[in-house]
Each structure stands twice: as structure tokens, then as C-alpha cells.
Amino acid sequence: MTDRYNVAIMGATGAVGQIFLELLAERDFPMDELRLLASSRSVGKQLVCGERTLAVQELTHDAFDGIDIVLSSAGGSISKQFVPSAIDAGAVVVDNTSAFRMDADVPLVVPEVNPQDLDGHRGVIANPNCSTIIMVVPLWPLHVRHHVRRVVVSTYQAISGAGAKAMEELETQTRDVLSGKAANPRELPYQIAFNLFSHNTKIGPDGYCEEETKMIRETRKMFHDDGILVTPTCIRVPILRAHSESVNIEFEEPVTADEVRSILAEAPGVTIVDDREGNHFPMPLEASGVDDVLVGRIRQDLSRPDGTGVDMFLSGDQLRKGAALNAMQIAEALIERGQLRVKK
């Protein structure tokens, strides 16, 4: 008989919260109680998970009684405030915010990359940034085989990364622009309908925005390799749900595009979409609702005549693998490894 767990979702009404509900049902997670937590504004709102319909309860410090696992996606400051209470109540938290990601004693995990980092967790496991996750799923198996020295990555990020309201805003703005009205940005700093802009996180003194810095630091932490060099440029595009990335990789040694293709063909979490004849490659529309990261345009980088470069293009669902799915996979790995209960 399988154990069944009491699950709480922090931020149940958000864009990622919705996908948690879908995935818990879809993946037949061994769940007993499900508790939906959100701010007082959402209390009483009915949400569906498989065959259950449940009312949202208020997120308070006492809300975690009897809970085994918390799937958290309510924003960094909410996590900082409530995650300690959840741990005190004996739950393990998989946190989808940036609150604890770079803490030395908090594992930052993509199960295809570093599941062993779950060992000895202290009650909270951090889920990486969406753009990082989608990049490292194909990058890690290549790094293991041929040591990646440097990555130049440009993102094409869906608006789901800015939340459910921003997704609605893309649609509203687009309707307005098509009917000749001015776009009215609220959640987003600029018009996103038929436009794109640099990721609107704070720019540091080095000129990189926070989203880009996350991609650099989180990759190093998960790969346990402070020498890996990454220069990202993060751009928001008028796409609803899946992120894409143009990735140029420099290896320590010559690697052919064919070798890359055969490594990725065996890699967990990767589907190759690379039909040169039919001009069919990864697209966010085809990545939406899909678990795997789609990888294509795999080719030898002609600008590295020594054969050490490969280019590729990825699309991955920002809400699934970029957020809720990866967190669910962490929860499943915790169960499989017998690490769900906090060791006090």
C-alpha cells in the first residue's frame, strides 16, 4: 500500500497554482488531504482538482497543521514569511520563488540534473527560475559528457512568467490595439501586444538584470561548477505560456552536432524537434501543455572553426517544467527517496 500525503498549495489561485491542481490530478499524486491556501481576498473561491472541488482557505501561520508537503508559489516575500511556519509544522516545502534559492543550506534542484542535492535538506527545497530550468535540462547531459565552458543565451520569454494577471493583460492589450485603441499596461511596464522588451527586473551595477543573474548563479549552483560561464539576455515576448531560448554552447573539446543530437535523444525531459526538411523546430505553441523541453536547430557553430561550438533552440512550458511540473517532480523524488518528512 502506497503512503498518501497531505498536500497544501500556497498561492493556489495564481497561474502556477492552477497548474499544480492540474498536475496533482494528472499525475495521480499519492494525496490524501488537499488544502488550498491564498490571501484573504481569495478565501471561499472554489477550485477544481480532478474530481475534488475545494474552497480556498486563508494562508496564515497556523494553516499547515497536519500537512506533509507544501507546494509554494505565492511570491518571494510570502515565502519568506510563511515557509518557516510550514517547516515548524513538520511539512517539507518545495518553494517556487527566489526567496531561498541561493541559500547555501537550501538545495536548488532540477530532478534531471541534481536529485542527489535533496539529501540532507532542512525542510525547504528551492525550485529554480523558469528560464534556468528550461536551459539546464538539455545542457546538463551535454556538460556531463563534454564539459560546457561557456553559454551565450538569449531568451524569448512568455508572459506567464509575470503571472495570471499579466497573461490576461496580453490578451486585453492585444484586443485594444487591434480595435485601434491604445494599449494600457498595468501589470507590465510597457505595451506587450505586438511588442517585446528587456526583462523588467532590476538592472545590477554590472548591467545584467536579476533574471539574467539568476540564470548565471543557479546554473553554477546546480552544476556544482563555479567555472561555467553564462551570458544571458532575457527578453519578454508576446507569447502566453512557453519560453524559448537561443543557446550557443562552447565546449572544452570539439563536439559534433550529431553527438549533441544523440546525447539529447537519450536525455530525460528532452524531446528533439529538429526536422530540417520540413522546417519544423521548437515553437512555444507546441511546447505549451507539454512536459518535455523541445530542442532543435541543433547545428555545428560555424563561428568556432575548432569544432567546439554548437547552436540550438529550445521551447519549454514556463508553467509546467519551468515551474509547477519541476516542483511536482521534486515532491515525487522526495517520496521516492524517503525524504519527505523533515529530519529534526
Add this chain to the structure above:
Amino acid sequence: MTDRYNVAIMGATGAVGQIFLELLAERDFPMDELRLLASSRSVGKQLVCGERTLAVQELTHDAFDGIDIVLSSAGGSISKQFVPSAIDAGAVVVDNTSAFRMDADVPLVVPEVNPQDLDGHRGVIANPNCSTIIMVVPLWPLHVRHHVRRVVVSTYQAISGAGAKAMEELETQTRDVLSGKAANPRELPYQIAFNLFSHNTKIGPDGYCEEETKMIRETRKMFHDDGILVTPTCIRVPILRAHSESVNIEFEEPVTADEVRSILAEAPGVTIVDDREGNHFPMPLEASGVDDVLVGRIRQDLSRPDGTGVDMFLSGDQLRKGAALNAMQIAEALIERGQLRVKK
């Protein structure tokens, strides 16, 4: 008294043709007769250029009588067919297609880069590919000062590059998707509404598409430097009119972001939009209808610890500098240099 010239537009009814009409009026081009040429389907259609309203005439081999300069943007096969007739009639052709770009005896010119290549032209001057033009305007002054060794570029290309019908299709598809209908791609191979895809030109045996190969070869030809290394990834995004590009540059020597910024501040055809505090950087919406290429996100590439790398992000109007404006500037340079009449 300024000389005035008889001008013909080949492909007057297209997306670029429309901008030729705007620019001829706006820039007060020294024009006597204006002849609008297009296929028989468009004959009689009335188009406006400043205070003139003119009917489209049929593009035939005899249509160039008395014409001094032809601005051509009707597609490569049309150019191959009709440009020789225009030259025979004594006109100089600025050709916006790829028909003659790589011919050894045809100058390929961006006036900010290589106006001297107009010398000794033989009746046709090629206008480069839009993505190439937008990249080389800021790249060239940097190359002159610090020798660029390698460029990794990812494009965010507007749909205007696929023509006026494709621009309409982006709007139609978007309306359909917003009202719950399926998108119906006609001019484009895939849904472009709320989607993006790899540039749909033929993929060569090396895995690069034709658009990418153009960026590599045309840059080398204009820079007179077969050693410059470029690896482009070309992506179409749901934007109407201006292209954007994420550009990672490796120099032969250490160059600071500040040096790059001050070189570009003086560079013709460039406007710096790089407000880190206000998170305001180049956006296609703000580049649309603007002559200059907008350049921002200028920062030291932290993945090149030897200081030889710089990242930047560009937006430039695909129809203006990427096509019609550059062709007009070539025509103006020909006049200024006394090279408008074919030397037979």
C-alpha cells in the same frame, strides 16, 4: 539649381514599396517623374506620394524609358528578370532583393559602412538583408576601432519581413485566436499569433537557414573581412514592423562597455536607448517609423573574463533602415558622389 531625377519603384504596392513612397516625400528627394511599377494585377491602383496621386503601371521590359533610378523591391526572381532591362534603358537600380547581393561585381552597401563600394558600380547596387543591415550599423564603428572577431546573434524578426500580406495575416490570426477560432496560416508556415518560429527559409546542409547564411556572408562582403565570424539564429516573432537582435560581440582586444557606448554615441544611424535606472531599452514599438537603429543593454560580457566581450540589444525598423530607407540612402549617396548615371 539641383538636378532632378526620374524615379521608378518596382513593387510599388508591397510593404517596402509603401515606405519608398513615404520616404520620397519625407526626404524631399530631388524627383521629377515618379513611375509606379507592379504586376498586371495592380495596374490602375492609385497610390499617394506626398502631394502626388499616381496610378500603378505594369512592370514590363519597356517600362524604364527615361528613368534615372529604380528602387526595386518586387522579389528576387522579378529582379533577375527586369533589372537588366532597367540598366539597358540607362537607369541605376538599387535592388532590395537577394538576387545580386553576392555577385562579385555588384556593390552591397550600407552607406554608414561602405559607401566607397559604390565606386565603379555597373548599374545595380544591392541592398543587404534587413537583419544584416540592422546589425552592421552599430557593429561597423566598433569593428573599425577594436576589430570584432566573432558575433553570436539571435534575432527577433518582425513579420513585415515576409511582406504586407503576412502583416495582415498576423492581425487576422490574432483576432481569430482571441475569439476562440483556430489560426489559419496562409502566407506563413505556422501560426504566428502568440507564437514564434525559426525563420522559414530553406535549411542548408550546415544546418543554418538562408536568412542566417545571408547575415554571415553579407557582413563579410561589406566589411571586406572574410575572417569575421558570425553565428546567427533567426527567429520570427509576432511583431509587426521592427526587428530586434541580441548581439554578443567578441573583440580581438579588451574593450569596455563604456568604450562601446561612447563609440556608438558618435556613430551615424545609431540612437542609444540604455536607461538602466528606468529599465528602458530598445523595443520594436519605439523603433517603428524611426530611421536610426536603437541600441541598448550595452554591458561587459561577464562570460569573457579577459574583457574582450560585450553584449547589446538592438531594435530597428525592418521596413525603413532594414529595407526602403537604406535603399534611399544609397540613391542619395549615388547623387552626392555623382554616380547616378551608368558609366558605359
